Amino acid sequence: MSTSVARLEKRVLSEAGRPWGTWGLRGTAAAYLGVMIALPVAAVVHAGFEEGLRRFWGSVTEPVALAALRLTLMTAGITTLINSVMGTLAAYVLVRHEFPGRRILNALIDLPFAIPTLVTGVMLVVLYGPQGPVGSWFVAHGVEIVFARPGIVLALLMVTYPFVVRSVQPVLLAMELDQEEAAYTLGASRWTAFWKVLFPAIFPAIVTGALLTFGRAIGEFGSIVIVSGNIPGRTQTAPVHVFGLIESDNTMGASAMSVLLLSLSFVLVLVVDWRQKRKELRDGNR
Amino acid sequence: MAIADMNRGIPQLPERRFKLPVIIALMYTALLVVAPLLAITWGALSSGIYATLREITSPDALHALKLTLILALAASALNALLGLVTAWVLVRHDFPGRAFLNALVDLPFAISPVIAGLMLILLFGRQGWLKALPDALGIQMVFAWPGMLLATVFVSLPFVVREVMPVLRHLGTEQEEVAYTLGATYWQTFWNVTLPAIRWGFLYGISLTFARALGEFGAVLVVSGGVSGMTETATLFIFRSMDDRNYAAAYSMALVLALASFCALILIELTKGKIRRRG
Numbered sequence: 001m002s003t004s005v006a007r008l009e010k011r012v013l014s015e016a017g018r019p020w021g022t023w024g025l026r027g028t029a030a031a032y033l034g035v036m037i038a039l040p041v042a043a044v045v046h047a048g049f050e051e052g053l054r055r056f057w058g059s060v061t062e063p064v065a066l067a068a069l070r071l072t073l074m075t076a077g078i079t080t081l082i083n084s085v086m087g088t089l090a091a092y093v094l095v096r097h098e099f100p101g102r103r104i105l106n107a108l109i110d111l112p113f114a115i116p117t118l119v120t121g122v123m124l125v126v127l128y129g130p131q132g133p134v135g136s137w138f139v140a141h142g143v144e145i146v147f148a149r150p151g152i153v154l155a156l157l158m159v160t161y162p163f164v165v166r167s168v169q170p171v172l173l174a175m176e177l178d179q180e181e182a183a184y185t186l187g188a189s190r191w192t193a194f195w196k197v198l199f200p201a202i203f204p205a206i207v208t209g210a211l212l213t214f215g216r217a218i219g220e221f222g223s224i225v226i227v228s229g230n231i232p233g234r235t236q237t238a239p240v241h242v243f244g245l246i247e248s249d250n251t252m253g254a255s256a257m258s259v260l261l262l263s264l265s266f267v268l269v270l271v272v273d274w275r276q277k278r279k280e281l282r283d284g285n286r
Numbered sequence: 287m288a289i290a291d292m293n294r295g296i297p298q299l300p301e302r303r304f305k306l307p308v309i310i311a312l313m314y315t316a317l318l319v320v321a322p323l324l325a326i327t328w329g330a331l332s333s334g335i336y337a338t339l340r341e342i343t344s345p346d347a348l349h350a351l352k353l354t355l356i357l358a359l360a361a362s363a364l365n366a367l368l369g370l371v372t373a374w375v376l377v378r379h380d381f382p383g384r385a386f387l388n389a390l391v392d393l394p395f396a397i398s399p400v401i402a403g404l405m406l407i408l409l410f411g412r413q414g415w416l417k418a419l420p421d422a423l424g425i426q427m428v429f430a431w432p433g434m435l436l437a438t439v440f441v442s443l444p445f446v447v448r449e450v451m452p453v454l455r456h457l458g459t460e461q462e463e464v465a466y467t468l469g470a471t472y473w474q475t476f477w478n479v480t481l482p483a484i485r486w487g488f489l490y491g492i493s494l495t496f497a498r499a500l501g502e503f504g505a506v507l508v509v510s511g512g513v514s515g516m517t518e519t520a521t522l523f524i525f526r527s528m529d530d531r532n533y534a535a536a537y538s539m540a541l542v543l544a545l546a547s548f549c550a551l552i553l554i555e556l557t558k559g560k561i562r563r564r565g
Contacts, residue, residue, distance in 0.1 A: 022379070025371055025374065025375050026375050026381060028368065028372075028375075029372040029375040029387060030387060032368040032371070033372065033387050033390045033391065035416070036440055036443060037391075037393050037394065037440070037443070038390055039409055040402070040406060040408070040409050040440070041393065041405065043405055043414065043415060044401065044404060046408075047408050086311070086314050089310060089311050090311040090314065090315065093307050093308050093311040094311075097305065097307065097308050099308050105311070105312060105315055107551075108315055108319050108320065109315065109319075110554075111323075111547075111548070111551065112318075112319060114497055114501075114550055114551040114554070115501065115543075115544055115547045115548075116500065116503060116521055116547065117503065118501070118503040118521045118524055118525060118540075119326070119501065119521075119524070119540045119543050119544050119547075120322065122326065122524060122528065122536060122537065122540040123322035123323065123325055123326045123540070123544075125528075126322075126328070126329035126537065127322055132325065133325070133328075134321075158318045158319070161315075161319070215396055218398075219396070219397065219398030219399070220398070221398055221399050221400045221503070221504040222504055222521070225504075225525075226525075226528060239399075239401070239504070240400075242398070242400050242401060243400045243507075243508065246400070246403075246404055246407070246508055251404075251407075251408070254404055255404065258398075258401040258404055258405075261398060261401060262397065265396040265398075266396070268396065269392055269393070269396045273389070273392075
C-alpha cells in the first residue's frame with residue numbers, strides 16, 4: 001500500500017517541474033551507457049561469431065588458447081582460495097582484535113586497489129626477480145618466482161587482496177557481540193566461538209568476496225604481463241593471450257576468446273547481483 | 287567484585303594483544319603490500335636520487351606524465367558529469383529499461399582491460415559500427431589520444447554512478463519537495479539543495495575515478511598502438527622501458543605512480559571520512 005503511494009507521489013513529482021528535463025536526462029544516461037558499454041560489448045560478440053560458430057569454436061579450442069584458459073582458471077582458483085582464508089582472517093583481526101598499528105593495517109589493505117596493477121607487476125619483479133634481494137635467494141635454491149607460475153599467483157594475490165576483507169569487514173562490524181559472549185560464557189574457546197557462531201554468519205560475505213576475487217583474477221592483465229614472462233602454453237594467461245592475438249592482427253581469434261571470458265564475467269556479475277538482492281530482501285523483511 | 291571474578295577467564299572483546307591471528311594477518315599484509323612498496327623504492331633510488339630525478343625529467347617521461355594527467359583529468363570530468371546524470375536518472379526516474387541500464391553500469395569492472403581496448407578498436411576501427419563518428423569530427427580515434435581517453439572513461443565509468451546512487455537514495459526527495467513548494471525551479475533546487483547534500487559522495491566517486499584513470503594500462507595499451515612520445519602514458523612508458531631493459535627509467539616512473547596513487551588514496555580516505563560524518 002505504502003509503496004504504491006510512494007510510486008504515485010514519485011510519478012506526480014516527476015511529471016511536475018520537469019518540462020524538458022525528463023527525456024533529455026534519460027536520453028543522456030542511455031546514450032552514455034549505450035555507446036560506452038552496450039555497443040562495445042555487442043561489437044566484440046559480433047566479431048567473435050562473424051566467421052561462424054565453427055571458427056569460433058576452433059579458435060577457443062586451439063592448444064595455446066586452451067592452455068591459457070586452463071592457466072587462468074587455475075591461478076585464479078588458487079588465488080581465490082588463499083585470499084578467502086587470509087582475507088577473512090584479516091577482517092576478523094581488524095574488527096575483533098585491538099593492537100598497535102590496527103589503523104595502519106586497515107589503510108594498507110586498500111593500497112592494492114590504488115596502485116596501478118602494472119606498477120604491482122614491476123614491484124614484484126624488483127623484489128622477486130633473479131636480481132632482486134629475495135628473488136636471488138630463491139633462484140639460488142632452484143625456485144623460480146618471476147617469469148613463472150608462482151609469480152602470477154603472487155601478483156593476483158596482491159591485486160585482489162582487498163575484496164574478501166572489504167566484503168567481510170562490514171558484516172562483522174554490524175554483528176552484535178552478545179552471541180559470541182554467550183558462547184564464551186558457556187566455555188567456548190575463541191576458535192570454537194569463531195567456527196560455530198561467527199563463521200555461519202559471515203559465510204555469505206566470504207562467498208561474495210571470493211566471487212569478486214575470482215572475477216578480478218581472470219581478467220587481470222597489467223601485473224601479469226610484467227611478471228609472467230609471457231611464455232605461450234606455459235605462463236601465458238587468457239587476457240595476455242588475447243593481447244597477443246590483437247598484436248598479431250587476429251581480431252576474430254581475440255574476439256572469440258574475449259566472448260568466452262566475458263560470458264564467464266557476466267555470470268559472476270549476475271550471481272553477485274542476485275545474492276546482493278536476496279540479502280537486501282532478507283534484511284528488509286527483518 | 288564477584289562479577290569481575292566471574293568474568294575472569296572469558297576473553298575480553300576486543301582483545302589487546304598480538305595474538306597469533308594478528309601476527310599472521312600482519313605478516314601476510316607485509317609480504318603482499320609493504321615489501322613490494324619498499325622494493326620499488328629501493329629499486330628506484332639504488333643509483334641515487336639524482337639518477338631517479340634525471341629519469342623522470344627526460345623529455346619522454348615528462349611527456350608521458352603530462353598525457354597521463356590530461357587523460358585522467360578529462361576522463362574524471364566526463365565521468366563526473368555523465369555519471370551524475372546517470373545516477374540521478376537511475377535513482378529518481380522510473381521508466382522501462384531502467385533495470386537494464388542499471389545492470390550495464392557494473393560491467394566495466396568485470397571486463398578485462400585488454401578486452402575493453404579490443405572492444406573500442408572494433409567499434410571505432412577500420413570496419414567499426416561507429417567509425418563514421420570520429421571521421422565526421424575529423425579526428426583519429428584508434429591509435430591516438432581520443433581512443434585512449436575513451437578507454438580510460440570506460441574502465442573508470444562505474445565509480446561516480448555507484449558512489450552517488452546510495453547517497454541520492456539516502457537523501458530522499460523531501461527537501462527537494464519543500465524547495466519546489468517554495469517556488470524554486472528544478473535547476474535552483476538541484477544546485478542549492480541536492481548538490482550540496484551529495485557533494486562528498488560525488489567527490490569520493492571522482493577521486494576514485496581519477497586514481498583509477500592515472501593507473502590504467504591494459505585498455506590504453508591496446509588502443510594506443512604505442513608510438514613513444516606521441517601516445518605514451520606513464521604506464522605505457524614503464525612497459526616500454528621494461529621491454530627495452532631500461533630498468534632505471536621503469537623503476538623511477540613506477541615509484542612516481544606508486545607515490546601518486548598513495549596520495550590519491552589519502553585524499554580518498556579523507557573524503558570517505560567526510561561522508562561518514564555528514565551522512
